[in-house]
Amino acid sequence: MLNIKKYVISDPQVVNDSVPAQKVIELLHTAPGAVICTADKSVLNGIISPFSLVKALKRSKPLEEMTAKDLVAKPVPQIKEGSKWSVVYDNLLKSGAALFKDVKGNTIGVITLSSLYDYLIENVNTLERELSAVINFSSDEILLADGEGVILRANSQFEEHFGIKLSSVIGKTVEELEARKIFFPSVTKLVLNSQSTQTVIQSRRDGRKLLATGTPAFNEDGSIFRVIVNTRDITKLNKLKQQLEETELLKNRYRQELVELRQGYLEKTLIVASSPAMTELIKVAEKIAAVDSTVMLTGESGVGKGMIARYIHNCSPRRDKPFTVVNCGAIPENLLESELFGYAGGAFTGARREGKIGKLELANEGTLFLDEITELPLILQVKLLHVLQEGVVNPIGGSREIKLNLRFIAASNRDIAKLVEEGEFREDLFFRLDVIPLEVPPLRERREDIRPLVDQILEKLNVRYSQQKYFSEEAFSYLEQYRWPGNVRELENMIERTVIVADHDQIGSEYLPPHITGDTRPVLSRHPGQNIELQPLKKAREALEFELFSEALRTCKTTYEIAKALQVDQSTVVRKLQKYNLTRDGMK
Secondary structure, three states: OOOOHHHOEOOOEEEOOOOEHHHHHHHHOOOHHHOEEEEEOOEEEEEEOHHHHHHHHOOOOOHHHOEHHHHOOOOOOEEEOOOOHHHHHHHHHHHOEEEEEOOOOOEEEEEEHHHHHHHHHHHHHHHHHHHHHHHHOOOOEEEEEEOOOEEEEEOHHHHHHHOOOHHHOOOOEHHHHHHOOOOOOOHHHHHHHHOOOEEEEEEOOOOOEEEEEEEEEEOOOOOEEEEEEEEEEHHHHHHHHHHHHHHHHHHHHHHHHHHHHOOEEEOOEEEOOOOHHHHHHHHHHHHHHOOOOOEEEEOOOOOOHHHHHHHHHHHOOOOOOOEEEEEOOOOOHHHHHHHHHEEOOOOOOOOOOOOEEOHHHHOOOOEEEEEOHHHOOHHHHHHHHHHHHHOEEOOEOOOOOEEOOOEEEEEEOOOHHHHHHOOOOOHHHHHHHOOEEEEOOOHHHOHHHHHHHHHHHHHHHHHHHOOOOEEOHHHHHHHHHOOOOOHHHHHHHHHHHHHHHOOOOEEOHHHOOHHHHOOOOOHHHOOOOOOOOOOOHHHHHHHHHHHHHHHHHHHOOOHHHHHHHHOOOHHHHHHHHHHOOOOOOOOO
């Protein structure tokens, strides 16, 4: 199918049927495309071309008696848009020009032999450019020969492989080049003799080996039209093979280490599991991920309960569904109900007109992670129990009942069983949540994880701050001996602070806080008069503030309680917690 619409003469010279033939012949010399049309009510209906003019003059009627009507080609040649090449060619060969009609049959102009020629020339040029681009930009050598073995073209890789200029081989036969030992044996010659694809190893003058594959392209009568030869340097292939083997060995070594470490991914964060305790925890997490049973995560603040919750979700069949987090301790009590259950429009003063979807509904089909579940007020514990038992949620002020299909994972850093005994947490809700209990061990009980954790955190911080910081072995020994009461969160915050203040790429023990390198007891436990290492006051103040607010987070429920305990404004507490990146949320 030809697409020559843009070569159509859409505004040809038009004359009336009664115009004298002599006048038409004069106009024909200057008419666009050497063609003149006749029209009826502005619709082209006839063509006068040199072809039709010659046929008209052969008739017996004298020229002076003829008009434009006598010079029109009969029958009027027509070509429809999308016609095959044979139809277009036959019409133009007979008449020199034809009316061009669109797919609806409307005449839109005239097509001539000259138009067809322009179309073919442009397409030949385009094909030539495309072929040259394919050949010349290939990383392998490409050579083309005709059915007689004469080389027609080759790319620059040929010169590199064989060390000879293209001008010395173009137009030569492969037998001649083989006799000159340019390449031996000739794969093109083998293809011509066998009439099939052939692959051989050729030798260069310098002893290098080349892998050459020749493929024949056939004419309709079965004879060979072209032979396409693709050649690659085996030396390079052997080098790639060696690199691949080395990579395979390295991969096998890393695979063995990964099996031992049992590492898992959490979004962009890697779960480090080198210690037996964490390895076992990850194994259990992977097992329970396949079922929808409710999981209760316990452990000290900062151990990474949030990471484990998301890891369970990512390993579960719900991995492509929402993972919604609700921190029950971070949301004010008066807003927690609407945050969890949502509300209908106008349910209470200040409510949005359109209402709000609660976290429970947002998590539908996925997983809802209830962090710090022990901070949930008793009245909301009753509503949550109803959701767990019935699998439905009722938005505040709404009459509709929404069916839920989600998995619950809860977490707490407090002794929830003791809270049940003291009446601060509902026993029936506890039993509903504690179907599969998992305790995340503190960092001091999995010291094998400290070094890989430090490396992981450092890698993330180095990317963020465009640095290349690393800890010295002496610094690592202090980090591995410290008890880390704030667990991974404290480790991460300490590393970030150290990376920022360290002057050199290697972070030595001198940059570590004194409670890590000296007395491993917290600063808060030191007695007056005890020796303290001299250091900049600002640095010592920040270390003390960090420990104060870390301890406050462990013992106080809200920022208001912390402010009361430290006798500062609540806004100061919020600002300091942000400064030292302290939070009750899961690990960053």
